Structures are given as structure tokens and as C-alpha cells.
Amino acid sequence: MRPEDRRTAEGILFTDQYQLSMAQLYFRQGLHEQTAQFDHFFRRYPDYGLHAAGYCISAGLAWLVDWMQEVSFREEDLAYLRAQRNATGGQLFGDDFLAYLKGCGGFDSLSLWAIPEGRVVHPGVPLSIVRGPLAMAQILETALLNQLNYQTLIATKAARIREVSRASMVLEFGLRRGQERGANAGTRAALIGGADFTSNVGLSSTLGVPPKGTHAHSLVQVFLALGSSELDAFRAYAEVYPDDCLLLVDTLNTLESGVPNAIRVFEELRAKGHRPVGIRLDSGDLAYLAIQSALLLDRAGFPETAIVLSSDLDELVIWQIQTQIVEEARRYAADADAILRRLVYGVGTRLVTSHGEGALGGVYKLVAMQQGGTWRPAIKLADTPSKMTNPGLKQAWRLYDDRGQATADLLTLEEENPTKAGQLVLRHPNDHTQQRILERAALRAIEPLLVKVLDQGRLVAPLPTLEAIRAQRDHDIAGLDVGVRRIMNPHIYHVSLSQPLWDLKQELLAQLRQSL
């Protein structure tokens, strides 16, 4: 795409046509400036087919805010809209409406609440809330969903990979397999959710994290094509990077050529006072090769060197490799724990594409409209109860039990304050037969989850650093029941409605059904 086209395609017209059609309709009806509130939430955890998530990690907010503050209706954008034709050849968007958009500029009229990045989040709880003039709040929908859904999806996948990887380092390698420039958002989300480092140079630069990477098969191929050998290629690498020497050993034959050659080079490095870093395995039976390589490296006196594994890894593949190593190490009298401790996981395609579930179905739903100074709650009917929205202005709270573990998220009406209540009634969002009653005294803490980020376009909460976001993630995940953290068949974490919110929802549903 040419740069001038990119400014258009990534600016305020990064939206769906129907947002603009609706905005003009609201303008014609005099509704465009009426204050509306939209909730953004996802309805279910990612389901990867053979396994599913028990929680998600929120991500994407900082880039959404940057985008909202950057874009506006430029003359070129308005000219394009002016040129659009309706079915009879007339102007689709009227000059008066376009003048209104020009006057709006960008999203300065909107306020935004959000659950901060790095936090554990659950279905049905608003990840973000937008309040402002109906027309502009509607136009924002597409970009908001695009930014928050994808990064939350990838941060969640990364958290799962982090979970199975335990103390091992996780490297993100997916830049070549992401969706064009969007792969950068995947890298960032991976670093938020669980990857320690990435191979992505540009994004590392912007986040202040050192990028990781050594060499590819092509290095060995170049030397072979020119009549030299794998050993020559490794020696050349060691010469240039004597203290950062990590060698890819599977270009020819891992155990008969790659590892023995690496060991020769490591010995040469050691003789010169350098400390070799390790090897990388990128094909074949990774568990078997890791054991055998570890044995060879141990025998040569390099028990500290890392073994980086890559090649279509994800949480299940890593788990399988670990299981196989534990079982198979015995056969070779190898120390399985020591092998597992030296492993590093390089995760590419399956992280950046969220293998098994390539999208988070986050939605953006109208929950209230202001009319004459009072808020009128909005709801959406649906064939399936789980698709009904929770109406009105709301707050989201996290309840911690007496061990300090998160026990439920609670949605209340905005005016409720559960921290002051003696007893809390937790209603299931849809099933009227299910409810829990909690004594306030039995809870260690009740924490509000949503933070006001933009007040009419102005940033009112600092956007945390990557380091702070990761600390928040670690804190939140540590606060989850171990069953919720399981990568297979996780426990269901409770998301509940307060009694007043439940009552409002039932009242609106009854009204709507009566009107049909």
C-alpha cells in the first residue's frame, strides 16, 4: 500500500460502512449528539478445539487510545465520502452531515473506561465502555473491536503458553506469519501475556525490550554452497558472536553433525574464555532430540547451555514435549528435570494466529441512551439467552475470598456500592435458578475493575509501562484458582449480576416481549 493510501486506510475511515450510514441517519433524526453508552465485552473464552481458556488477559488499550487521539476526518476522507453514490446516482452522504463530521474532527467527544492491560478478564464483563455523542460512539466501534479483540486474544494465548512453560523462557517468533502490519500488535500482546522476548526488531525497539535471534538454516546453506561446511559456519558465528553463541543444529543432521559441530565450537570458545549460550532444535522429534543433545552437551562439559526448541509449538505441543522428556529420559538415564530447566521455547505461528481460535468474538453493544437528562437503559433480545446484553450503566467488581483468591466478578448498576453491603447476592447472568449469597465479612476485598482512561478525549489515567502491565498480569494470574488456570477443561469462573441489575434486565425483557 502506498503511504498516502495507508493514511486513509488506517485513519478514521478504518471502520465499517454501516457505522457511517447509521451516523448520518442519527444526524438526520437529530439523535447524533444524544449521549449514548456502549459496552465492549466478549461472550465466551477462546475455545481452541481440543482445549479452552479459563480466563483471558486484557490487552490493546494503549494502542487504541493512541489511535483515537491521532485520527480525524481529514479533507481527503470527507472528499471520498462526498463521492460515494446511492442507488440512483445521488450523493450518499449529504454535505450537511459531512460538515458535521468535519466539525467533530475525531473522537474528542468520547469518554472511555477500560479494564487495564494485563488484567485477567472474563466473559460478559465490559473490557471497555464508551460514552459520548451517539454518532461518533458508533463510528468508533470497528476500530475499538479490532484493537482490543486481537491483542486480548494473543495475550491470552501467550498466558497459556507461559503457564505450561513454567520457569522456561518463552520467545515470540511469529512476525512472518501474522497478518501483515498487524503482526506487530501480536508481538506486543504476546509480550504482555507471557512471552519474555521477541524476534521482532522494530517492535522491540519501541517497547525497550532487547530482540532475540541468532541464525537460520540459510547460514549453514550459504557455507555449504560455497564449498565450506557446517562447522565453518558455526565457527564463523562464534567468531562474530563469541559471548552470544547459540547455534541452530538441524540443518543437516542434528545428532550426527549439528550437535557434535556445535560442541567443537563451544570447546574452542571455552578455550578462549567465552561461555557458549546453547543450541536450537527446529525439526524432528524435539523431545528425543532434546534429551540426546542434552546428553552430548553434558558429556562435553556444557550442562549450562540452553536448548531452544521451535517448530509449530503451542501449549499442547510444549506439554507433550515435557511429558515425553519425563518419560523417555529414564531410558537414557538422563535427568529429566535438568533437561526441562534448560529448555527455551520459541513460539511463532501458533501464538500470533492463536491456533485453534483465530478471533475473539468481542462485541460492542448499546446499553443506554440519554434522553432529557435521564439515562434510558437499552437491551438486545436474542434467540439464545447468552446473547442477551446486560442493560444500563454498570460497574464491574472483582471479589476476593478469605484466601485472597478471586472468587467472582460482579456486575452492578453504576450507583451500587457492594463494598458497603453486608451481604451480596450473585445472580447467574441468564439462569434464574442459580444464585450465590456471599457475606461481605467473608471477603477479603472487593475491587472495582474499570478505570476511566479518556474524559472527553483527554487522557486521565496514565498508560502503564510494559513492565507494570506484566506485573499486573502476574498478580492477577496468581490470584486465580489453580483449576481456572488449567489449560484443559478449566473450572468455570463465576461472573454474576447483582440483584438490582438482574431485576432491571428482567423488567426490560418483559417490556420488550410484551411489545412484540
Place this chain on the structure above:
Amino acid sequence: MRPEDRRTAEGILFTDQYQLSMAQLYFRQGLHEQTAQFDHFFRRYPDYGLHAAGYCISAGLAWLVDWMQEVSFREEDLAYLRAQRNATGGQLFGDDFLAYLKGCGGFDSLSLWAIPEGRVVHPGVPLSIVRGPLAMAQILETALLNQLNYQTLIATKAARIREVSRASMVLEFGLRRGQERGANAGTRAALIGGADFTSNVGLSSTLGVPPKGTHAHSLVQVFLALGSSELDAFRAYAEVYPDDCLLLVDTLNTLESGVPNAIRVFEELRAKGHRPVGIRLDSGDLAYLAIQSALLLDRAGFPETAIVLSSDLDELVIWQIQTQIVEEARRYAADADAILRRLVYGVGTRLVTSHGEGALGGVYKLVAMQQGGTWRPAIKLADTPSKMTNPGLKQAWRLYDDRGQATADLLTLEEENPTKAGQLVLRHPNDHTQQRILERAALRAIEPLLVKVLDQGRLVAPLPTLEAIRAQRDHDIAGLDVGVRRIMNPHIYHVSLSQPLWDLKQELLAQLRQSL
């Protein structure tokens, strides 16, 4: 992401760290300016789990070329590289190497051959070939794979959806579910592969295609929240868009509220001389609702109105809907063919994420190095024969049988000219027992597939318009055997090696194995 960060993360540092590590190594070894050739190809068609592709559609080239011509090593990029540290705290990249990169500027030294966008492509055949100085050709790898893999993946998915949709219009709706800005690449690829239009406003603008979209559930919700009705919302829509009136009818109850209200509004429009466009169904049993809606619309005298279906559609879901309509229409004495003809498919998440297979595993492999004026072929060994590369400088040809159908793609050495041969030997790429012999006289045509696009950075082939790309796609798909076009269990299209290429490959493999 802030704009200045974006310039970094989307510029020439949109690459993996190991490309730069290797480039510096080549620089130190004096190999950086030696001419190398890399082939980019994919090893297998996308496999969506329950079904698989029998061909792919090439896409992404124009944006790759734009990017290659735009980016270069800026002072900021070099400063970042200069600041990177090795394990002992020294400068990872030397000033001499950075000065070399600065002198290179960008990718002006590279030449690029490619199979044009919109063409049918098959595994193992180079989609693109890069020739130029080793260091810069290596640095390009990540961005080339990122751009061409994703768009080819999505153009392929779109072609499958186009295949099952037959004469129906296909609309792309995936902007909110793609990977951040990369969703624009998905939109473009969808339009190349099979979607007629998209809801994506900005990208439509840059491609000169009108965007499509009418309204969301929120329009009806707004009216309900303010004490009005679905009918009022529809009337407001019809008033603003009397000749473009397409109404979403499932906000409350499709058959009891949405469709009857739409029909009332359509009747009012008709009375004023307007022609209503149709309805959209976005939830529930789409086949059943399409039949019932069609019956209601027919009875009201609107047999021409379109019925747009959306909600997690993909090629299998569309096929299922069509099958159900054919079977179930009888029960209601409805004309199934007439219903199918009026359907329009809106495809979002599952198109832009390539549901079932979220990445195309395209790779970029060294195939030759120049040394003292002669080319030395390169190969990569692998545990599995299908992962071995085809060495050397090559040409790719498509062979058409006497019916004019594509019968095989043939890879030859660069110096071969199969159009002049009396007889062609087609060797299976890996299986030595399989070969076919074709008489030249039995072939209607032999067509070279690769076009030189960049000659040392200079564009030497015009980049075709979207219209021309789509015409190429239609031509190529029409030239495929119907069995190859099947969405389930497609026939295997033959990709073969010429006898000289086969011999070269065997010779190199034998040499390499001997050296181990």
C-alpha cells in the same frame, strides 16, 4: 502505537533479529555483497481440518513492492541497532556494519520475480524469487513472508467461499476481527480472491470499490431505548436511504417482528416509487429463516429483494445452508432455486482469519550463491523428503492439455526451455518411482509463470489493477479441473520437476550425505 514508533516498527526493522545477526556475520566474512538467490514457496495447501484447498490464489505482491520501495535504514533505526548490547555489554552491531547498512539504504540492490497476483498457485512452485547481495536479501525475508503469506492465505479462502457461493454476491465484513491494521491486507486479499465488496471504508477508498453496509442492531436498540419501535427505526432508515433500503430484521424476532416491519416499510417505499433492496439475517437458523422470509417477501410482492446472510459464515456453513434450503423448501412449497439466487453472503471472521488454518507456511530458502561469476546451487537436507528444497536457478511453467485445462506445473532449470522440447519428462519432486511423460504436441500451451517485477529495486512490470487481478483469477480458476476446485477432498494437482532439475537435486543430496 505512537506515529513515530509506527515508523520504526513498520519500517526496515520489520524483521527478525536473526536476519541482522546473519547480515553482520556475512559482512564480517566478506560475503555480504555476494549475490544470492532465495525462493519463496509454500509446502502444502491450507488444511482447514475438515476440508482442504486444492489450489491457492497468489496475493500481496503490490504491497510488498510498495513497502520495499518505501523503507530504508534511517538514522533512528541505526541508532537503535547501535544501542543493542551483546552478553558482555559491548556493542552487538559494529559501526562498520551499521555504516554499510546506511550505505545500502533500502532494498534497491534486489531483483524480484513473482507469480502475479490473482494467479492460481501450487505447493513447491516459487511464488517469488529474490536475487541480490546476500545481506540485504536475507534482511528482506521476514517482511516478504509476512506480506505474501497472509494475503495468499486469505485470497485462497475467499476463492473457496466464491466457489460455493456461485453467482451470489459475497461481501467481506471482517475488519473488526482481523489482526489490527493487518485486517486491511485481509480485505484486499478477500477482494482479490473472491469477495465482490467489503464493508471496510478506508480500504474501499484506496481500491476504488464502493464499500457496502447499512445498519446494525444498535439502530433498532436506539429507537427502542428512546421509546420508539423497530418499525420507527426502519422507517427512519427508509427515509434517509429510500433507494438503498436494506434492513437488518433479527434484533427482536425475525419472523414475527423484523420481516413484517420491513415489509410495511417496503410497501411505503414502493408507494412512493422507490425500490427496496432487501433484508439481512444475522442469527438463528439462517436456512429456515431465509425460506420463511422469502415466502413473506414473495407474498407481499417483493420477490426481487435480496436476502443477505451473515453470522460466522464460511464455505462449509454456506454449503450447509444451501443444502438445507434445497431440502427444506419443498416442505413449504417454496422455489429453492429462486431463494438461492437472491441470497447474498456476508463473510467476516472466518474469512479474515482463514478459519481452520490461520497461516500459510510459506518459506524463503536459499537456492543458489554466486561465486566468482558462477552460480553454485544450494539445498537443504531434512528428515522428511517433502521438506527438502529444490536447488538452483529455476523457471516455473504451467502446462495446458488439449482441452486448454492446466494439467501440471513444471519446475525446470533456468536454462531449459520446455516449449522447444518434443517430449517432457515430469518427475515427482521426491518420489523417484513416479514420473509422467508428455508429448509436446499433446499440450495446447506451455506458459512461464514468473514475471520479473523489480530489477535492482526498479519496477519493471506494471502492477495490475484489482480488476485485472480478478480477471486473471477467473481465467486461472476456469482452467482448473473441476476436481481440483472441489472444496472437500480435492484432486491433487501435479507439480513436477524436469529431468535435469531432478538430476541436480539428486546429485546435491548425494554429495551432502556423503560429506556427513
